[in-house]
Amino acid sequence: MTHAQSLARRWAIAACMVWGVATAVAVNRPLERVEYALAAHEARAVARAMVDSSGRRPSPIRRLVAEGSLTRAGVELSRYLGRAVRGLEESDRVVVHRSWLKRAVSVPLKDRDEWEIVGVVALQAEPWRDLPVTLLAIAFAVLVAATLASRGVDRLAEDPAIALYSVLVGPVATLAVVMAALTALVRQRVEAAAASLPPPSALSRFDGLTLPLPSATLSALTLALIFAATAAALVVAGWAASARRHAAERRETLTAWAFLAPSALHLLVFTAGPLAFTLFISFHDWDLLRLDRPFVGFGNYAELVADPLFWRAVGNTAVYALYVPVSMGLALGAALILNQPLRGMHALRAIVFLPTVVSYVAIAIVWQWMFNADFGLLNVLLRAVHLPGVDWLGNPKTALVALMIVSAWVQLGYQMVIYLAGLQGIPAHLIEAATLDGASPWARLRHITLPLLRPVTTYLFVTGIIWSFQVFTLVYVMTEGGPVHATDVLVYRIYQNAWEFRRMGYASAMSWILFAILLALTLLQWRALNRTVDDAA
């Protein structure tokens, strides 16, 4: 090993140690902040319970706490309490204690009539209480980082760019390890704080007061997010530094990300975020109008399995999905007819496609009238040929079929357009070759056109099934799941549980089951499509 190299190695190890200490400090600060936020959260909840238990009166204190100004909230609250209750002790007021190492808040508790102070809730944060464990974690992380860094130095001669990268990855790994350890630590601490709250039985006389437990998971999650963001930033910085020698490459990557950023951000915020949040909710008994949302683990999922209405909805959805192959068959027929180079075909295509661009609500209302038992067009036609009318939407036996008819009618145009595109994508010389090979029109359809349309058919079938599993508008407008749950489909069941029965957790669990089903279908589609593409290539 050269002198320069061992020098570099020593520098790298020193840098790692500095980095470790910096990490320890950085970790402690978010810890404080989290504990502080936790206390604020607590104070907010208590204040709300005290001042606004009826849910009608807006409270200035609640606003102040929500704004994060705990001190002013404390002052305000104590003034309010002071006015409301004579002879209040100083210690009964909301007080925020601060010192260099400690943060604490104490909030008085009132009874149901908001007349009497019956107790005080206090929460304390002591970030350095677990100092030995914290130090141990950091020491371990520094060791790992230093090892990685010195290995990086060893490779400096071989490939400077990559070596620099591993020197930087070391500290990032440190951070990750410390993050994991301390997240667990914070969680444990928060749970301890929660346990120190007065037990519910102590409040039995004042049952208007419900105190939500502090959410340990949420605090840990916040902390984890902070560290994940930091780690990601460091990795990006490390990448930027290591790729210095390949400026063009780095510029290319940057450009690529600049183009990706809008949709990536959108995906993260509006798809991945809600998805994760739904999973989180599904493990809780989550009522939008209640403050305590206890963690129930897999309770919601267990309930689902035993819920006959859920299974009914699954069954209905599956039966409903059967309209897809029917409308596909009709769409293929229409596409084959409308693919002929005749006059007026363009106008006809547009007309068949029209339902696809109309709002589902409008379609639902129009079809509701078409299905009307007394005046509906369908029954008028049936009676005209001396057949008995059918109470389409009122009869449990026909309601789902009626919905399937509407869906097939709507989807027909879209599927036809896709089939038309598929038909026009078939090279004319293949059909000509088959003609010269002596194939009749029917044989050309069966042996050439249909096999070559297989990717289109697979695509339409799988996306159609996926869409059919998401049906909601038609059910919501036309039948509301009835009669007697005959048209109760999965998404409608989810909607009802979430917004009518206020069972967000249960609805979220159902959403995840639906998501799992759709994911499985999508994966099947991928495999099927890849196979057909291989065939066609």
Next chain:
Amino acid sequence: MASVRLERIAKRFDAGGTPAVDGVSLEIADGEFTVIVGPSGCGKTTVLRMIAGLEGPTAGRIFIDGTDVTDLPPRERDIAMVFQNYALYPHLSVRENIGFGLRMRRVDPVDIARRVDRIAESLEIGVLLDRRPAQLSGGQRQRVALARAIVREPAVFLFDEPLSNLDAQVRAQTRGELVRLHRRLGTTMIYVTHDQVEAMTMAQRVAVMHKGRVEQFAPPLDVYRAPSTLFVASFLGSPTINRFAGRVLPDGTSQRFDGGVRLRVEAPLAEVATLAVRPEHLNLVAPTEGSAGEVTLVEPLGPETILHVRLTGGEQATLRLGAGTTPAVGDTVGVSVRATEALVYDARGRLMGRGVA
């Protein structure tokens, strides 16, 4: 085994527009290898598609083996066609591709398998039978397309530029194979191409098409030596034939051509005429002996050298010289015409006479 006769067939794709095919008549003998050649857009492919039955002629009749097939669908014409891009069915294996036509004609499966194997063996594609077209090279696809045509044992084979998608080496090799195949099968073959080398080397007779019409229909060497029109003369042969504008004047008892070059010809008198001479029929002589000119470009190709000369009159001449010493760019040289090979065309581009010694 069949002859093919076209009687003034025409094709107009939109009413009132210029016809793609404008009264083409051809009589192709049983077992003949005919090449239809012409620049793109000359209507050669349309003629082939009309013979196949993929397009209906606007006017005229088509006879195969004496039977009028003009109104018969393709499957009843007993023909097979090899497409430019082979048109192999991508979802079927090579075996299924070759056997498709037999299957459509309800041939016994055992019989199909036997025939497919035999054809594949003769075209050396036996090992490819279970592959998909996508897994084949261009040359292999070409053979499969050929096998698909042969296996049905049709009366007439139609080829639509079957070699144009192959690289030069495979193309040269396949050319020879197709000629040998024709000799072996003895079936009537009609082959469309824009490549003059294919036309010259493969055909027993060449039909040169231009703007929807057949300009000349004759054996390749006849077409080369005595092109009946100026277009045919220019289209075949590389480098392009030399053309000199001028007129035919009386010269005592005979006539002479007067223009960029001068020589005695045997042709009617004309105020506007063109003398056409192949580059190999121009000789390099001393500047004082022939038409003088300056060398503008020398292209040594190895066995021969192409010499570009600008004559003092301003006209361009191209010479094909054998290996040996050649003049350099800027040299002043003389060009003389081998009179008996010179062709005289009238103002409308039709052959009207020849040079005489």
